[in-house]
Amino acid sequence: MRRSIPLWCLLSFAAGCDDEPASTAADARVDAAPQPDAAPMRDAAPMPDAALPDTALPDAAPDAMPCEPPESCPEGQRLVGCECLRNVDRRCITDADCRPEETCNEVQRLHICIYEPPPTRICPGPDCPAGADSALFAAAVSKVITPDGFEIAAPAGLDGAEINFTPPFGEGQWLDCGLDALCPDDDGYPGPDEGEGDGKMQGIWMAGFSSGRPATLCPPERIGCDGVDCCVSKWAHDDLNAQIVVIRQNGLTVAFAALDVVGFFHSDIERIREMVEPLGVDLLITGSTHSHEGPDTAGQWGPGNPLPAYTGRDPRVLQKIQAQVVDGIAEALGALAPANVQAGVIDTGVRGLSITDSRTPYIFNDDLPVVHLTNAETGAAIATMASFGMHAEVLWSDNQLLTADYFGFARKYIRQGLEAVVDIDGVEKPALPGTGGVVVFFAGTVGGLINPGRGGALDYAGNAPAEVHSFEAADAVGQTLAAHVLTGLRDGRIAPVEASGLTFATRRYLLPIANRAFQLASIARELIIRDVYNVALIGGATVPGEPMVQSQVAVVRLGPITWFTAPGEAFPESLVGGFPGRPTTRSPVIGDVAEHRAAAVCGADGLPVEGGDQPCVVRPDQENPPDWDAAPMPPYGYDVVPGEVPFFIGLGMDFLGYLVPDYDFQAVDFGEAPGDHYEESNSVGIESARRWWTHLNEVADAVR
Structure with missing residues (x-):
């Protein structure tokens, strides 16, 4: 597999970065970003929320x-x-x-x-009065956001298995054949099209792992065949989608959109919000699945390795996503129908889900919230909403085909159902009918760092895939997730609820970009492109302090259901607790139960002890372990939101990177602190978790 070079490392070649691979392939960093080469920004104290x-x-x-x-x-x-x-x-x-x-x-x-951000907006409220119709209406639409075309690298442009496509692009390094990817000697060549022969590669740069990973075309023999490796088109193994749900009650309208991308900046979401506001949408909640097998929507994974030559963001990709979300919301608004609701939360455990936690403490939030909407008149499915917390990167770093990863397979099997099988122990497992309708999957608590690096996928029958990182493995994870959802619907854990009292509260706020690497990537190199606030750029320095970005948090209530967002990769323990000597909320998986990184040699508190036989939250030889005495006491995230069915939406409303908890945040300029502190190098800064927590409490209190 390819090595992933941390963001900070790329800035300091003269300082002698350690570019050696991680101790095992599965431990390699999954979110490493490129590092621009420029002088550091002014070292100034962060500004408050509003200057x-x-x-x-x-x-x-x-x-x-x-x-x-x-x-x-x-x-x-x-x-x-x-x-x-x-x-x-x-x-x-x-x-x-x-x-x-x-x-x-x-x-x-x-x-x-x-x-200066406005105060918390609460609806119903003065600017969004409640109507008189207490009936719930809902509709759902799925829209394809797969790029419409792109050029691909030629073998000469790749660097062996590392897929390192580095400018300056020389002759023969890519096929300059235009967006239709048809060259003059190809069958069906229609003549020159956009981008053909212009001397610039119109590539799609894939997000996650290292920069310089160009998407490629599916081989013709794999298009339209029957099998997990088969492709829906030459552009993608399976289509990337925007899955949209709109609900309305008492004149209040909330739209949800789950996007098959690594993340979507608040300023990009604002463009969508501006277009749907005239349609009568009171609140738009977007969430990204954080796929590392789709296009770079942030900008930090563009061409070149280890240093990207320019941004990986493609305006065509962003504009298509925005247009499809707007069209999908408009279609859903035109199809609203009276709806009934079933809801509940399933504990999945880790079996069959390919779960690895690569940062201490080893705590996994295995909540799988499900909201199932059906037409109140016909009984037909409208939508099934769910959320799950693991990085969408089962295909890992060598994959070049666009795919929604395991989320795409999970949606397929929830919608279509699972056939009866005899499992590996000879036990008959029943067929599970599909839900139909639109399946909308959000990312959950993927931070801290929940990933599929060590494998462990099992399909419905309990079979392990031949390869840990493959479409077969992603398919197996999808089957296991679907089985949890469909079984929950069958046995009543996803039960009818009274859908009344639709309310929401949302808060916009500013926070500083304290991460020097991100400052340089956005300001000096213009790789990361998003709206910046409240600073002047004078001689390469930002005045009067660090550049500010706008973010947002929201809480939506409907009967016992509470949707709530975090604008980045939240850590499981931020929602559930589980630190040694601290309580837990709900029923998370505490300790490395699969023994991927630590043998079960710990006591009941998860700490190593002589004669211990319990799963560990930390390795016995852990360098620079967390200070457990500084770990927070309750309340945790699930404690502060009301309702019996909490539904967490990660990377919701924004993409700020990792939301690292205060007690264990250790950052250094252009480097990583000893121990498990990679996530700080891909975080906006310590304020990202702090301000999210402050404003989450505000909006949760507002709808309590």
Whole structure:
């Protein structure tokens, strides 16, 4: 398998980065991002949620300009006076130079566009009064978001098994045949198309692991055949989708969208929100499955390895996703029907799910919340919503085919059902009828670091795949998840509930990008592209402090069901607890029960002890283990949200990387602290978990 080089390492070649592989292939980092090469940003204290400007400036035109402004500015820049400024540089002259939500203010003798997030929005409320119809209406739509076409690397452009496609691109390194990927000598060649012969590779760069992994085409013999390795088209093994559910009650409308991508920035979601607001949508909740087998929607996995030459974000990909979500919501709004609801939470355990936890403490949140919506008049399925917390990367790093990974297989089997089988012990297992309708799967608590690196997948019959990282393995995980859902519906654990009192609360907030690598990737190299707030860019430094980004958290209640979001990769223990000497919430899996990383030599508290025979939350030889005395006491995430059916949506409303708990956050500039501290290198900073927790409590209290 390919080695994954951490983000910080790429910046410091002269410092002598350790580029050796992890102790085993399965321990290699799964989220490593590229590192731009530039001077570090100014070391300034983070700003509060809302900057406190010195003086508001009148919205008036300046005096006559002593210069001639350019006719236009390059993409990603805006005209301020006579100067083109990058969008990350929020200097201004008047309010007209700012975004609609910003005002031009004087801060430390500079004029800067300042944004102050609004207070918590609660609905029903003053700006969203409740209607008189207490009936619940629902509809669901599935939209394909697979890229429409792309160019591929030629064998000469690859670096053996490492799939290292590094600029400058030379002749013969890729097939410059346009977005239809048909070259003049190919059968069915229709003539030149967009991008053909332009000297630029129109590639799709796959997210996760290391940069420079180009998607490729499915071989013709695998298209349309019958088998787990067969492809739906030449562009993908299986289609990437946006799965959409809309619910309405008492005039309040909430839309959910689950996207088969690694993550979607808040500013990209805002473009969708702006387009659906006129349709009467009061709240849009998006969540990403965090797939490492799909296109780079963040920008940090573009061409080149170890250093990407430019962003991996493709505007065509982003625009298609946004357009399909808008169209899907519009279709669902036009198909709303009276709905009944079944809901519940299933404890999955770890058997058959290919679960590995590669960061201490070894705690797995095995909650599988399910919400099943049916047409109240016909009984037909509308949608089945679920959430599960493991990285979508069973295919691992050598895969080049676009796929939804195990989530795609789980959706298929929940919808279609599972056939009766005789398992490996000779026991007959019954057929499980499918639900029909649209199946909507969100990522759960994938942080800290829940991944399929060590294998362990089993299909419905209990058979293990021939290869740990394969479509057969992803299919097996999908079967196991589907069996949990379908069995829960059959035996009543997913039970009818009274669907009343639809309410929500949501909070926008700012937080600093404290991670130096992310600062450089977004500001110096323009790899990561998202809206930045409340700073000016002066001589390569951000003034008055670290650049700020906007994020968001939401809680939605419907009867006993509570959907709640986190804007990144939340750790399981943040929701369930389970630290040594601390209580747990609900019934998580405590300790490395599969003994992937630690033998069962611990006591009841999960800590190593002589003569111990219980699963461990930490290895006996762990370097720099967490300070368990500093681990938080309750309440944990599941404690603060109301309702009997908590439904967590990870990477919801944003993509901030890992939300590392305070007690064990150890970050160094351009490196990793000793022990298990990789996640800090792919986190916006310590404030990402802190501010999420603060504002989650606010919105949860608002709907309690």
